[in-house]
Amino acid sequence: MTASYSASQSTANKANAYITDHHQVDVSKLSQMYQHYVEVKEMHPHAVLFYRVGDFFECYFSDAVTLAQELELVLTSKQAGEQGRVAMSGVPHHAWERHATDLVAKGYAVVICDQVEDAAEAAGRLVRREVTRIITPGTLLEDGMLKASKNNYLAAVVIIGDNWGLAYTDISTGEFLTTQSTNLEHLTQEVMRLQPAEILIPTNAPDLGALLRPGEKSSSLPECLPASFCYCMRSQIPFSVGEARSRLLQKFKLKSLEGIGCEHLPLAVRAAGGLLEYLEETQKESKIYLQPLRSYTLTDFLVVDSQTRRNLEITQTVRDGIYHGSLLWSLDRTSTAMGGRALRRWLLQPLLDIKGIGSRQDTIQELVENTALRHDIRQLLKQIYDLERLTGRAGSGRANARDLKALADSLSKLPELAHIVSEANSPFLKALQKVPPEMEVLGRKISAHIVESPPIQIKEGGVIRGGVNPQLDERKALVEEDQRWIANLEVEERGRTGVPTLKVGFNKTFGYYISISRSKSDQVPSNYIRKQTLTNEERYITAELKERETRILNAQDDLFQLEYEIFVALREEVANHAETIRNLSRAIAAADVLCGLAELAVIQGYCRPAIVEGREIYILDGRHPVVEQSLPAGFFVPNSTNLGNEQKQDSSPDLVILTGPNASGKSCYLRQVGLIQLMAQIGSFVPAKYAKLGICDRVFTRVGAVDDLATGQSTFMVEMNETANILNHATSRSLILLDEIGRGTATFDGLSIAWAVAEYLATDIKARTIFATHYHELNELSSILGNVANYQVTVKEMPDQIIFLHQVQPGGAQKSYGIEAGRLAGLPPVVIKRAKQVMGQIEQHSKISLGLQNLNTD
Ligand SMILES: Nc1ncnc2c1ncn2[C@@H]1O[C@H](COP(=O)(O)OP(=O)(O)OP(=O)(O)O)[C@@H](O)[C@H]1O
Secondary structure: OHHHHHHHHOOOOOOOOOEOOHHHOOHHHEOHHHHHHHHHHHHOOOEEEEEEEOOEEEEEHHHHHHHHHHHOOOOEEEEOEOOOEEEEEEEEHHHHHHHHHHHHHOOOEEEEEEEOOOHHHHOOOOOOEEEEEEEOOOOOOOHHHOOOOOOOOEEEEEEEOOEEEEEEEEOOOOEEEEEEEEOHHHHHHHHHHHOOOEEEEEOOOOOOOOEEOOOOOOOOOOOOOOOOOOEEEEOOHHHOHHHHHHHHHHHOOOOOOHHHOOOOOHHHHHHHHHHHHHHHHHOOOOOOOOOOOEEOOHHHEOEOOHHHHHHOOOOOOOOOOOOOOOHHHHHOOOOOHHHHHHHHHHHHOOEOOHHHHHHHHHHHHHHHHOHHHHHHHHHHHOOOOOHHHHHHHHHOOOOOHHHHHHHHHHHHHHHHHHHHOOOOOOHHHHOOOOOOHHHHHHHHHHHHHEOOOOOOOOOOOOOEOOOOOHHHHHHHHHHHHHHHHHHHHHHHHHHHHOOOOOEEEEEOOOEEEEEEEHHHHHHOOOOOEEEEEOOOEEEEEOHHHHHHHHHHHHHHHHHHHHHHHHHHHHHHHHHHOHHHHHHHHHHHHHHHHHHHHHHHHHHHOOEOOEEEOOOOEEEEEEOOHHHHHHOOOOOOOOEEEEEOOHHHOOOOOOEEEEEOOOOOOHHHHHHHHHHHHHHHHOOOOEOOOEEEEEOOOEEEEEOOOOOEHHHOEOHHHHHHHHHHHHHHHOOOOOEEEEEOOOOOOOHHHHHHHHHHHHHHHHHHHOOEEEEEOOOHHHHHHHHHOOOEEEEEEEEEEEOOEEEEEEEEEEOOOOOOOHHHHHHHHOOOHHHHHHHHHHHHHHHHHOOHHHOHHHHHHO
C-alpha cells in the first residue's frame, strides 16, 4: 500500500508513474471513456465518483487515491489513452453500497454513474452511462445505509447577527421542520440535539459545493457551529427570502406560508427553502416525498443541552460512548423501529406542557392497568414493519416488491390493532381505533398483486400474481407454452438423434442451444447448425429453435416490462398515500413508545408522577433508572428528594449541599434526580414510590471533569465555561445538578469559587440545585441561608474498612475518607501513612477548617 501511495504522489512524466489529478491531463488525449469520466467528474467536483465498468465501479485520479486510502483498498493504475496511466481503484458492482456507506460515514459524498444499457446493445460504441444517484451523508435512502433506531437528518442553517433559522429533514421518513430564534448558543444546542448527518450553510466562499468533513476547519464555518459535523457549502441564492419562499409555496402547493406558521419567520423560511433546493439538485433521480413543512419553537420543549445529554448519558454513555448503559437503553421496550426512533426524539425534547404530559401518562396508565391490552398491542406491533421508511422508499421510487409486501403485511394488521384498542379510553390508543378505509384497500390491493415471496429484482419478472391483469396472464401463457416447447425439445431430439445425453441449454451470449458430446457429433442431424465447440461438447442451433427463441425472448421481455409497469403503478399508488401512511406511522410510533414505557413501569415498579404547576420536586424513594437495572434486584438503595417547596423551606430547600466520601453515591444520586425529572417530562412513569414534580424549563448539569482536548481547553476551563453557562442561563424554574465545582485548581481558589457559585444560585437565581462537593466547608452556607440544606451520603466506618450504605440523609459529612479510598485502590502503605501525617498537619493549620464565616471576617 505504501508504495502505491508514494507512486500516487508522482506525476505522469516519471517512469511507471500515474496521474492522480485530472486537471493535469489533456482531456482530448484520454480515451473516450475517460473523457466521459472527466466530464461527469467536473459536474460533481466535490464527490467521489463511482464509475461503472463491467462488473466493477471504478474510481480514477484523486478519487482512486481517496477510495484506496479511506477504505484500505488497493490503488493501481490503468492505461487511459495517449495520456498514459491514471490512478485507479475499484469495488465489485454488487458491493458498491457497502463501500459507499463507509465513505459517506466518513463525510464524503458519492456519485454513482452506472451503465444504463447492456454492453451488447452498445455494439462497439461507448456504453451509455448516467448518474443514477448522488449520496451525501444527509441524503441516505438505502436501507443498508440507515440505522433503524436513529433519524438521519439533513439540516440547513441561516445566521444573521444573533438571529438564526434552522430547517431539517429526514428524507427517509419525510419529516420536515423549521424554526427561527435568537441567540447563537441556542442554535448550537439545537444542532447538538439533532446531530445532523449533514448541515448546509449558505456562503460567499468560492468553493461552493465543498463538503467539510467532521473535524475539518474552515473560515466559512460560523463559530457557533461545532466542527464535529459534516457541512456542505452552498450558494446564498436559494437561501434568499424570495427564492426560498417561492420554492416552498410551489413545492407544497400553497398560496401563503401562514398555514404552516412560517409567514413571519423569514430565517426559518430561508433555511427550509435552501434545504429544499439542495434536495432538488442532488436528488433528481429519486423523487423525495417530504411531509408538509412544519414550524416549531424551541420554547415548546425542555432544553436538554449537550452537557446534560452527555452527563446524564441520555443516548450514550460518557465513558465508552455506547448505547448500552444509557437512559435510552434502559427505557427502550419498543416493538417497532418507528417507536425506537420516536423514543429517542422524545427523550431529547421533553415537554413543558402539563396537558401534553398528562395525555401520555393517561395512556401509560391505561396500559399499566390493562395487562392483556398491553400484551396484545405489543405482540401485534412486533409484526409491523418500518412503515415510515417503507413509504419513504416507495415515494422515492426505491421500494422493491419485498418492501411493498412488508408494507401491505403491516397495513393488514391495522384493523386487528384497531380492534384490540376499540375499548381503550386514553388519547394515544384512541388514535388507533379507526383505520382509514383507503389503507385497508391499499393493503389488500398490494397483497392481491404481489406474489407471496417476491424476488428482490423488480425487472426480471416473478413479481405479480396471475389473475391480476388479463394482458399479463396472456403473455405469461405464451411464455409458458414456449418454455414447454423447449422442455419437450430435449426429449424429442434425444429420440430423433438416439443420443440420450443430448441437452437443451441457454446462455446469455448464444441463447438456446442443443448440446451434444463431441464423441457423438457424427449422429447430429443435418438441420443442426454448429455454433460453438467446447472441450467435450459441440453446441448447435436449428432454424426453428432460433425462431422460438426470438419469440420467447421477446415475449419474456414484454412480460417483464408489463410486470414492472404494474409494479411501478402500485408503488406510485403507495406514494400517493404517503401522507396518510405517515400519519398512521406517527400514531403507531407514539403508541409503541407508551406501550414500552408501560411495560417498563410494570416490570420495574415505576409510579405515575403528579405533574404540578409549582417549583416543587418531591421524590419519595427514588432510584436511578439505569444503575438500578445494572444491579441485582433489590441491591439499589432508594433515596428521597425534596426541593423547591417555598411553604416548607425547612424540609424542602432550593439548594442542597451534598457531601459524602468518594464512591458513596453522590453522582449517582444527582443524576437520578435529573433523570427522573426528564422521564417525567416525556410523560413516562418514574422509578420512585411517589413523585410530585413541578415542570422544569431546563436541566443543567456539571458533572465530572472531562478535558476537551479537541478545543484545547483544560479541565478547569471546561468546568468554568460550563458553570458560567449555567449561571448565565438558569432561571428559578431550572433544575441544576453540580458535581464537584472548583476541583481543578488550588484548594482555596476552588473552594472560594464553589462557595460563591452556590451562594449566587441560592440567593439570586433561586434555582433548585443539588451541589455535590468534597468541600465540607460549604455546609456552613445552610446556617446563613434559609433555602440551603445539607445532605450526606452515609457510610459505616469499621475498624479496617468503610461500608458504603448509599443512603442520602440530612446533615453534612465530616470526613472525606479520600485516603481510605486511596488505600483501597492500592496506593503503597508508606504513601498512605505519609498522607495521614500530612493531613493532620494541614488540618491543624488550615484556616478553612475554622469555618468560612471566620475566614470572611478576617
Ligand atoms: N443508591 C445506590 N444504591 C446502590 N448502589 C449505589 C447507589 N448509589 C451509588 N451506588 C454505587 O456506587 C458507585 C459509586 O457511586 P458514585 O459514582 O455516585 O459515587 P460518588 O460519591 O459520586 O463518588 P466520587 O466522589 O468519587 O465521584 C456507583 O457506581 C454505584 O454502583
